Amino acid sequence: MRITRQTERKFNAVCYYVFCWIFAAEGFSAVDSYAQFGTIDAGEVLSMLQFALFMGLSHGVYDILILRDEMDCRSIWKSLLMRTAYFVSAICSSTVLCILLFRTKVGEGMVNEDSIATIISEFSKPAMQMSLLVFFLMAYLITFVRSVHKKFGPRVFWNTLLGKSQEPLEEDLVFMMVDLRNSTTLAEELGHVKYSSFLKDYYKLLSNCCEENRGEIYQIAGDGAFLTWPISACRKKARPVNCFFDFSECLERISYKFIRKYGRVPSFKAAAHCGRVVTTEVGNFGSELAYHGDVLNTTSRIQALCGRLGQEFLISEDLFMALPKPLPHGFLCKREGFFELKGKKNEILIFSLQIPLTTLN
Known part of the structure; x- marks a missing residue:
């Protein structure tokens, strides 16, 4: 079965979101881990990779399929509220899923009293709250970069990014x-x-x-x-x-x-x-x-x-x-x-x- 150019274009767009989230999340994890412990925690990097994949795929599907490649005709305030609600829900749900996958014991099931207590404990930590805020701002930055790239083309985008x-x-x-x-x-x-x-x-x-x-x-x-x-x-x-x-x-x-x-x-x-x-x-x-x-x-x-x-x-x-x-x-x-x-x-x-x-x- 031959892949159409339209399908290829949408696939490449989803790949962009996945790549950006992997790059941004892994970079943030490495810097944060090194700043706190003087070394890079392999377990934290693996957990962050899982989070980046969840966010990249959901972000791509949301923008490309649901919003039809950002051709959103809603008013700016409705679009802002919808996108904000999506980012908050996607980041929180991806974080919860990563906690369930990496913080629960084998054989006890993913959802139980201990896992729920772990989720509440993690979300109450100031470090986690700050991470969620960073990821929220990161989501808007990734969307902004793609919008600028689409509007002005690759050459103007890179010239603007490099300030030349x-x-x-x-x-x-x-x-x-x-x-x-x-x-x-x-x-x-x-x-x-x-x-x-x-x-x-x-x-x-x-x-x-x-x-x-x-x-x-x-x-x-x-x-x-x-x-x-x-x-x-x-x-x-x-x-x-x-x-x-x-x-x-x-x-x-x-x-x-x-x-x-x-x-x-x-x-x-x-x-x-x-x-x-x-x-x-x-x-x-x-x-x-x-x-x-x-x-x-x-x-x-x-x-x-x-x-x-x-x-x-x-x-x-x-x-x-x-x-x-x-x-x-x-x-x-x-x-x-x-x-x-x-x-x-x-x-x-x-x-x-x-x-x-x-x-x-």
């Missing part, structure tokens, strides 16, 4: 511009509030497909978005092509949800190009990562040809030569010819990619 700015760097990147079709008509028909919700659902699916194909969303502006990959990551796997296919398949699969909620199903067109850009950080307060170069303008110019040529997906010759052959999913490639793009001195050879109908159906 992104120095100008030349890179060879692939850019794909995805544009929502008939956005003006949709906005008029749905109204601005419902149209905003429509875009939110649309971009949620696009960002998932992008992340599952190891890409990053560089910019979202209105009804268009720029996705990017390193060229080196696309030479063995045609990640932009996979992303286009996955997004098309995803919209086809859940079209009934859009029909039921909005009465319309989103459709899109896309274009992709590659080349060298300068990556740098611009601004001081509220700074952001920016890409400077002709590649982005050329990509948007190619995307503008989609309507003229009646195609959904166009790529440049440069990208076509960089992608592995044959293209995945049975994509049909057609040479559309040379086109003179605005601002370009030389004409560019454009290819169109089409998904066979039998593939989607």
